[in-house]
Each structure stands twice: as C-alpha cells, then as structure tokens.
Amino acid sequence: MFKIMIVEDDLKLREIILENIRKWGFEGSAVTNFTDVLNQFLKFEPHLLLMDINLPYYDGFYWCGRIRSISRVPIIFISSRDSNMDIIMAMNMGGDDYILKPFSLEVLMAKINALLRRTYSYTEIESGVLQHQGVILDLKDNHLEYNQQGVELTKNEYRIAYILMKKSGQIVSRDEIMRGLWEDESFVDDNTLTVNINRLRRKLRDIGLHDFIQTRKGQGYIIP
Incomplete structure (x- = not known):
C-alpha cells in the first residue's frame, strides 16, 4: 500500500485530502507538529509528499530542501501562491509538481496516481x-x-x-x-x-x- 504524507496547515483541507486518499486505498498521515517535519517524515516513510508552502515556523521550501538532502521521494506542492517565482522556486528546490489552491480533488488524485505510477511502476x-x-x-x-x-x-x-x-x-x-x-x-x-x-x-x-x-x-x- 502506498503511503502519502500531507504537510498542510489548513486543518479542514488536510482532513478532506486525508479522507480522499484513504478512499483510494492509500495510507495517509498528516503532519501536526510543524517544528519537526523531517523526523515525522523519517518515521512514516511515505511514498509521496503533499507540501504546502505557507507553514508555521518554517515554510515548505525549507522542508523540501531538508527532505531532498536525504530522499528522492516525489513531492507535490499544493499552494495558493500563484506567482511564477514561487512555482520556479518549488521546482528548483526539488518539487515534482505544483497545484494551485483551490483545486479539484479529482485533479489532485490524478496527479498523485500519475506520479506514483511513474515513480514506482518499475x-x-x-x-x-x-x-x-x-x-x-x-x-x-x-x-x-x-x-x-x-x-x-x-x-x-x-x-x-x-x-x-x-x-x-x-x-x-x-x-x-x-x-x-x-x-x-x-x-x-x-x-x-x-x-x-x-x-x-x-x-x-x-x-x-x-x-x-x-x-x-x-x-x-x-x-x-
């Protein structure tokens, strides 16, 4: 079973995404302690990460960089920040995709499935x-x-x-x-x-x- 980790500060959105990925048969986990995302990542060992940019303490760019220093796990940024600079920064930090809020859950799941298939089908x-x-x-x-x-x-x-x-x-x-x-x-x-x-x-x-x-x-x- 694929494991997906959500790093999202919006509690309502976090729960909606969790519920949806579980309906698809994935195991989901959401970060609740934003001071120590890396250790939670290491403990859960996800196959894919959903990462917001605007987070308490340190932003998503910071945590993406920390995770990229030890792992090549696929990372999808989900953010309301729509400037070209934010999108370029996300890709340069090691993100694999970028989805703007608000987004369709169907589109999110299509992107998750496509990225998992590309990464783990062989x-x-x-x-x-x-x-x-x-x-x-x-x-x-x-x-x-x-x-x-x-x-x-x-x-x-x-x-x-x-x-x-x-x-x-x-x-x-x-x-x-x-x-x-x-x-x-x-x-x-x-x-x-x-x-x-x-x-x-x-x-x-x-x-x-x-x-x-x-x-x-x-x-x-x-x-x-």
Missing part, C-alpha cells in the same frame, strides 16, 4: 533488471522476458525498450528516443526509428505483448 534492482507490468528487461544482455517467454533484442531495440520502460506512464517524443539512440537526432533518418519501433513491436507480439508500446499521434510513444 523496479531497477542491483542485479540489473528493469521490470514493468510483468515485463522483465535484463540490462546486461539485451534479453526481454514476459510470461516465461524470452526474446533477444538488438542494441537499438533494447535501447528503445529501456527508454520507454524507464519512463512508463509518460509520452516520450521521437526526438528524445533518437537522442537516446544516437545522441543527436539531426544525424539520422526519422524512418530509421520507425523501422526499429516496428521490429521491436513484432518481437513483443511474438511473446504475447500486444499494444505494450502505444503511439500518441503527433507526440511520440508511451508504455502505459
């Missing part, structure tokens, strides 16, 4: 394996496995699979993939990427993976 472990939805990509020998069936990938096919699995849940542009393959997309024919994508898709279909790589017209590709 596992890259010390043995050199990338996993997503039962698909296992061996980072040592360009081997991909699904449902006890394996396929060998070429260097380019492996690199495409790695880039898309690493960013699962996000649309990756063709230019970004080409940069990952050849470092500078200006030196390659765009059709070359299409050939590699199609060849990889055929290999994936052969082991039962249909529509694993999806096209977003005019935007790029995504592994949802």
Whole structure:
C-alpha cells in the first residue's frame, strides 16, 4: 500500500485530502507538529509528499530542501501562491509538481496516481533488471522476458525498450528516443526509428505483448 504524507496547515483541507486518499486505498498521515517535519517524515516513510508552502515556523521550501538532502521521494506542492517565482522556486528546490489552491480533488488524485505510477511502476534492482507490468528487461544482455517467454533484442531495440520502460506512464517524443539512440537526432533518418519501433513491436507480439508500446499521434510513444 502506498503511503502519502500531507504537510498542510489548513486543518479542514488536510482532513478532506486525508479522507480522499484513504478512499483510494492509500495510507495517509498528516503532519501536526510543524517544528519537526523531517523526523515525522523519517518515521512514516511515505511514498509521496503533499507540501504546502505557507507553514508555521518554517515554510515548505525549507522542508523540501531538508527532505531532498536525504530522499528522492516525489513531492507535490499544493499552494495558493500563484506567482511564477514561487512555482520556479518549488521546482528548483526539488518539487515534482505544483497545484494551485483551490483545486479539484479529482485533479489532485490524478496527479498523485500519475506520479506514483511513474515513480514506482518499475523496479531497477542491483542485479540489473528493469521490470514493468510483468515485463522483465535484463540490462546486461539485451534479453526481454514476459510470461516465461524470452526474446533477444538488438542494441537499438533494447535501447528503445529501456527508454520507454524507464519512463512508463509518460509520452516520450521521437526526438528524445533518437537522442537516446544516437545522441543527436539531426544525424539520422526519422524512418530509421520507425523501422526499429516496428521490429521491436513484432518481437513483443511474438511473446504475447500486444499494444505494450502505444503511439500518441503527433507526440511520440508511451508504455502505459
């Protein structure tokens, strides 16, 4: 179960968010002692943090900086402060997203779910394996496995699979993939990427993976 920690001074809003995330099946905890947010963070060990900027004693920027010094946990700022400087500061301090108050609970939950999916839907472990939805990509020998069936990938096919699995849940542009393959997309024919994508898709279909790589017209590709 994912654990979400709320650092919000507004008691009513805090309780509303807590109730909502629990309805979604998450475990929630709200900070009540704003003099010691860091120790409460360490004790609860959340998978995601909702952080207001205006807090008693020290502001959200301060606590974001403290937490970033020891953790890469995703942080979403929720604030009524709408200046570009505040948003830029939040991102520069290590925030992953910024939501302006008042906000829709549906939008908040969509952002929480998207960020959790991007952060935790795959596992890259010390043995050199990338996993997503039962698909296992061996980072040592360009081997991909699904449902006890394996396929060998070429260097380019492996690199495409790695880039898309690493960013699962996000649309990756063709230019970004080409940069990952050849470092500078200006030196390659765009059709070359299409050939590699199609060849990889055929290999994936052969082991039962249909529509694993999806096209977003005019935007790029995504592994949802």
